[in-house]
Amino acid sequence: MLRVVSWNINGIRSPLQAEEPNSTTMAMARILDKLDADILCLQETKVTRDVLTEPLAIIEGYNSYFSFSRNRSGYSGVATFCKDSATPLAAEEGLSGLLAPQNGGVGCYGNMDEFSQEELRALDNEGRALLTQHKIRTWDGKEKILTIINVYCPHADPGRPERLTFKMRFYRLLQIRAEALLAAGSHVIILGDLNTAHRPIDHCEGLNLECFEEDPGRKWMDGLLSKLDCQGGSHIGAFIDTYRCFHPKQEKAFTCWSTITGARRANYGTRIDYVLGDRTLVIDTFRDSFLLPEVMGSDHCPVGAILSVSSVPANQCPPLCTRFLPEFSGTQLKILNFLVQPKQEPVSKQSVLQVSSQTQGQMRQNKAQVRSIRPRPSRAGSSRGQKKLINYFQLSSSRLQASPNVELPNLCALVTPKIPEDEVMGKGVGQAKDAEAKDKKEVRTSFWKSVLGGPLPLPLCGGHGEPCVMRTVKKAGPNQGRQFYMCSRPRGPSTDPSSRCNFFLWSRPS
Numbered sequence: 001m002l003r004v005v006s007w008n009i010n011g012i013r014s015p016l017q018a019e020e021p022n023s024t025t026m027a028m029a030r031i032l033d034k035l036d037a038d039i040l041c042l043q044e045t046k047v048t049r050d051v052l053t054e055p056l057a058i059i060e061g062y063n064s065y066f067s068f069s070r071n072r073s074g075y076s077g078v079a080t081f082c083k084d085s086a087t088p089l090a091a092e093e094g095l096s097g098l099l100a101p102q103n104g105g106v107g108c109y110g111n112m113d114e115f116s117q118e119e120l121r122a123l124d125n126e127g128r129a130l131l132t133q134h135k136i137r138t139w140d141g142k143e144k145i146l147t148i149i150n151v152y153c154p155h156a157d158p159g160r161p162e163r164l165t166f167k168m169r170f171y172r173l174l175q176i177r178a179e180a181l182l183a184a185g186s187h188v189i190i191l192g193d194l195n196t197a198h199r200p201i202d203h204c205e206g207l208n209l210e211c212f213e214e215d216p217g218r219k220w221m222d223g224l225l226s227k228l229d230c231q232g233g234s235h236i237g238a239f240i241d242t243y244r245c246f247h248p249k250q251e252k253a254f255t256c257w258s259t260i261t262g263a264r265r266a267n268y269g270t271r272i273d274y275v276l277g278d279r280t281l282v283i284d285t286f287r288d289s290f291l292l293p294e295v296m297g298s299d300h301c302p303v304g305a306i307l308s309v310s311s312v313p314a315n316q317c318p319p320l321c322t323r324f325l326p327e328f329s330g331t332q333l334k335i336l337n338f339l340v341q342p343k344q345e346p347v348s349k350q351s352v353l354q355v356s357s358q359t360q361g362q363m364r365q366n367k368a369q370v371r372s373i374r375p376r377p378s379r380a381g382s383s384r385g386q387k388k389l390i391n392y393f394q395l396s397s398s399r400l401q402a403s404p405n406v407e408l409p410n411l412c413a414l415v416t417p418k419i420p421e422d423e424v425m426g427k428g429v430g431q432a433k434d435a436e437a438k439d440k441k442e443v444r445t446s447f448w449k450s451v452l453g454g455p456l457p458l459p460l461c462g463g464h465g466e467p468c469v470m471r472t473v474k475k476a477g478p479n480q481g482r483q484f485y486m487c488s489r490p491r492g493p494s495t496d497p498s499s500r501c502n503f504f505l506w507s508r509p510s
Contacts, residue, residue, distance in 0.1 A: 001287070001306055001307065001308060001309075001310075002038050002039070002086070002136065002306070002307040002309050002310065002311055003036060003037050003038050003039075003304065003305075003306050003307075004037060004038065004039045004041075004148070004189065004191065004275065004304055004305050004306075004307070005035050005037035005039070005040050005041070005292075005302050005303070005304035006040075006041045006042075006043070006150070006191040006192050006193075006273060006274075006275060006302065006303050006304065007035070007040070007041070007042055007043070007273075007295075007298065007300065007301070007302035007303075008042075008043040008044050008152070008192070008193040008256070008273060008298060008299075008300035009042045009043065009044060009045060009297070009298050009300075010044050010046075010298040010299050010300065011044065011045070011046040011074075011298075012042060012045040012046065012047055012056060012077075012079065013046075013047070013056070028055065028056060028059055029059050029060070031297075032059060032062060032081060034295070035292075035295070035302060035304075037081075037083075037304065038082070038083050038085065038086045038311060039080065039081070039082050039083070039086055039132070039134075039148060040080070040081040040082075041078070041079075041080050041130075041148065041150035041191055041192060042078060042079045042080070042081070042150075043077075043078050043150070043151070043152035043192050043193045044076060044077065044078075044152055044193070045066070045076075045077035045078060045079050046074045046075060046076070046077055047066075047068070047074075047077055048068045048069060048073050048074070048077070049066075049068050049325075050073075051073070052066065052068075052322075054327075054328050057322040057323075057325075057328060058322060058323055058328060059081070061083060061084055062081045062082060062083055062084065063081075063082050063084065063087055063317045063321050063322075063323065064079060064080065064081045064082070064321070064322045064323075065079065065080045065082075065088075065091045065093075065130055065132060065318075065320050065321060065322065066078075066079045066130075066322055067079070067093040067094065067099075067127040067128070067129065067130040068127045069125070069126050069127040070125040070126075070127065071125050071126060075126070076126045076127045076128055076152060077127040077152075078127060078128065078129065078130045078150050078151070078152050078192070079130070079150075080130050080132050080148070080150050082132065082134075084313065085311060085313055086134060086311040086313060087313040087314045087316075087317055088132040088133055088134050088314060088317075088318060089133050089134065089135055089145075089314045089318070090104050090105060090106045090107075090131075090132070090133040090318050091104065091105075091106070091130070091131065091132045091133070091318040091319075091320040091321065092104075092105045092106040092130075092131045092320065093124075093127075093129070093130055093131075093320060094123075094124035094129055095123065095124060095129045095131075095149075095170075095173045095174060095177045096109070096112065096115070096120035096121070096123065096124050096173065097109045098117075098120055098121055098124055099124050101318075101319045101320055103319060104318035104319040104320065106131045106132075106133045106147060106181075107184075108177075108180045108181045108183075108184040108186070109176075109177060109180055110176040110177060110179060110180030110183075111176065111180075112173070112176060114172075115169075115173065119169065120173070122166075123166075123169060123170050123173055126154070127152075128151060128152045128153065128154070128170065129149065129150065129151050129152075129174070130149075130150045131147060131148070131149050131150070132147070132148050132150070133145060133146070133147045133148075133186070134146045134147075134148065134311055134312075135311070135312040135313075135314070136187075136307075136309040136310065136311055136312065137309060137310045137311075137312055138284070138285065138308075138309050139308055139309070143312060144186075144187060145185065145186040145187065146186065146187045146188075146189065146281070146309075147181050147186045147187070147188050147189070148188075148189045148191065149174070149177070149178060149188065149189065149190045149191070149192075150191060150192050151174060151190060151191075151192040151193070151194070152192055152193050153167065153170060153171065153174075153192070153193060153194045153195045153196070154166055154167040154170055154195065155167070155195050156195075156217070159475075159476070164216065167195070167217065168216055168217070168220065171217070171220045172220075174190070175220075175224060178190055178238075178239070179238060182238060182278055187277075187278055187280070187281040188239075188277070188278050188281075189275065189276065189277050189278075189281070189305075190239065190274070190276040190277075191274060191275045191276065191303075191305075192273065192274070193256075193272060193273050193300065194217075194221070194272055194273070194274050195217070195272050196215070196217035196218060196220075196221060196272060197218075197270040197271055197272055198218055198221045198222075198225070198241065198271075199244075200212055201249075201251060201253075202253070202254075202270060202271035202272075203270050203271075204252075204254065204263075204268045204269055204270060204493065222236070222237075223236060223237055224237040224238075224239055224276075225237045225239050225240060225241055225276070226238070226239065226240050226279055238278055238279060239276040239277065239278055239279065240276065240277055240278075240279055240282045241274060241276060242274075242275045242276065242277055242282055242286055242289035242305050243271075243274070243275065243289040243290075243291070243303065245282060245286070245289065246286075246288060246289045247289070252267050253271055253291055254267060254268075254269035254270055254271050254293075255269070255270070255271050255272060255273040255291060255293075255300055255301050255303055256269050256270050256271070256272050256273065256299060256300045256301075257269035257299060258299070258491065259299045261490060261491035261500070262489075262490035262491065263490055263491045263492070264299075264490075265490040266490045266491065266492030266493075266496060266498070266499045267293075267492075268490070268491050268492045268493060268499065273300055273301075273303045274303065275289055275303055275304065275305045277305070281307075285307045285308050285309050286305055286306070286307055286308075287306045287307065287308050288305065288306045289303075289304070289305040289306075290303070290304055290305070290306075291303050292304070458470075458485065459485050459505055461486075461487040461488070461501055461503035462501060462502075462503045463487060463497075463500075463501025463502070463503060464487065464489065464501060466487070466488060466489070467488065468485040468486055468487060468488055468503065468505070469485070469486060469487075469488040470483055470484070470485055470507060471483065471484055471485075471486055472484075482506065482507070482508075483506075483507040483508070484504060484505060484506050484507055485503070485504070485505040485506075485507060486500070486503060486504055486505075487500045487501045487502075487503045488500075489501070
């Protein structure tokens with residue numbers, strides 16, 4: 001059996017710190033053991049190559065492959081961890097082939113003439129796709145090629161229409177590459193965060209949203225996917241949503257929840273993480289497709305599938321493997337390697353020895369002259385031990401002998417000087433004035449507290465009679481920056497009395 005798992009980890013270092021703050025290696029190994037995947041695909045790793053550490057990248061028993069964002073640090077990024085028993089034949093970063101290594105790439109790019117070179121590079125530079133190609137053996141002993149495409153598809157920000165265009169162009173490039181691999185004879189699995197809930201059953205508000213089916217991302221998935229019946233019938237696309245294939249009517253099967261509203265507690269989310277397989281592969285080899293909502297550490301949960309095939313590992317890892325990176329393989333160049341030694345005139349060995357002997361003789365002679373000239377301090381009055389702190393507060397014996405009439409100050413006089421009676425009386429009067437000023441200050445403070453009254457108590461929500469929470473409007477518009485009160489409970493369906501009610505109150509008039 002081959003177990004494949006995908007997880008949008010929302011920062012590869014975040015769940016590691018929660019698991020094992022003091023040991024990244026142990027934490028990463030524990031996550032791999034917990035998920036028990038032969039091939040684990042991670043999205044939104046949020047690391048770039050300059051901050052990738054060896055404990056994150058190299059785990060005993062696994063070989064890993066990373067794709068980094070080249071535009072922003074701490075953004076996007078995907079990674080694939082393969083057990084040594086599932087070592088891929090080839091690995092490649094990106095969908096266009098522009099980032100492919102000279103040797104060990106996957107190939108099969110299809111017709112990309114509709115894209116310019118600048119557009120292809122922009123689509124790949126965000127580190128959103130990683131391909132690994134494996135050899136598998138079916139139950140009847142046949143060996144086939146399986147290409148796994150690990151993707152983190154862009155999110156379409158409503159306030160940035162250009163990102164919707166970027167998202168749809170990424171979808172188009174992904175489909176071209178996947179279909180080209182299928183045409184070349186390879187089986188294909190597309191898995192990861194597609195950032196689109198396909199059907200109303202996959203969205204907590206799917207039945208309430210207007211024009212749900214008209215979303216461009218959902219229309220694209222309609223063209224990519226076959227119908228849900230795995231056993232036969234007409235179909236449109238070449239791929240199957242494997243979870244809906246095995247669980248066609250499962251409701252509230254969500255994989256992503258809002259952390260701001262605490263929606264995971266009420267299971268009020270969306271299913272935007274998928275394992276898509278080509279139709280032949282799913283019908284012949286898939287045995288199950290599952291979600292793991294009990295696994296915490298991210299705003300997404302892992303998804304996966306089990307195939308009735310065995311992996312045939314490659315003899316060696318492809319060049320993209322992180323263990324071959326210079327910083328991890330021990331072959332990183334030093335600055336000295338880039339410096340060129342200046343050319344020098346050849347000097348005979350004999351002349352070098354003569355100069356060396358003359359130089360050493362000259363140095364000995366100079367040292368002897370310095371020793372003879374340097375005055376040596378007398379040892380009679382010197383102490384070789386460490387000096388005490390009191391030595392720095394006493395006059396030296398030489399000065400005492402030179403000035404016998406000098407009187408040393410009395411230590412008691414220095415510590416507790418005598419204070420005249422008039423000063424003591426003045427001090428008592430000052431304390432009385434300070435007490436009077438303090439009383440006046442307390443009177444003023446109590447007056448202003450009675451006038452202003454302090455902060456008002458939090459209002460109670462109408463649905464539950466519980467104290468509300470204060471929020472701030474962040475969306476651009478006339479109300480940006482204004483504060484308001486709302487129910488403190490997590491967001492959920494309106495039919496659930498334990499979820500958030502519709503209470504709303506501005507904190508101050510506009």
